[in-house]
Amino acid sequence: MEIFFTSTLLVAVAEIGDKTMLLAILLATRFKKPIPVIAGIFTATIANHALAAWAGSALASIFMSDTFGYVVAIGFILMAAWTLVPDKVDDDIKVVSQGGAFIATTIAFFVVEMGDKTQVATIALGAQYHTVWAVAAGTTIGMMIANVPAVYLGEKLVAKISLRTVHIVAAVMFLLLGLWQLWELSNCA
Secondary structure (H helix, E strand, O other): OHHHHHHHHHHHHHHOOOHHHHHHHHHHHHHOOHHHHHHHHHHHHHHHHHHHHHHHHHHHHHOOOHHHHHHHHHHHHHHHHHHOOOOOOOOOOOOOOOOHHHHHHHHHHHHHHOOOHHHHHHHHHHHHHOOHHHHHHHHHHHHHHHHHHHHHHHHHHHHHOOHHHHHHHHHHHHHHHHHHHHHHHHHHO
16 A cells, blocks of 8 residues: 555655646546546556556566666656746647547547656556556556546635645655665665
């Protein structure tokens, strides 16, 4: 359960103000159908994060060495710095709406999540913990914790929350995970 809760908390905080959260707001205001938008976010996230957690775990299994452990630790520390860079929804993202809110959200969310901070974090968590189901479930729930209120409250929510403070908290969490990994590696040597 520690892996599940760590993954949930880390991604829930990291997702606030992220470009996929901004996309959730955009989709909610465009379609005015919260349930299909939320279902699309869930479907895209579980698929994307299951693949990311599996990729992280697989990479860690292939490169079972202290060197790879250090790479993962440094990756968390770099994620801390990346989290401090604010996101925005790219102007060139086109949301195809002919398939309805669910299909459009699923496709848009899956594509935009590729290479996103939370996906990279999921890969790193998969590499660190080697428990694909717990990491994927935790990171997906974290995404839902951040995005469901965004769908319902949209821009009102973003206006009330200090995104800078949330980004700093997320950066500290990533930094602590990286430092913890480095500490564990130094104690095992």
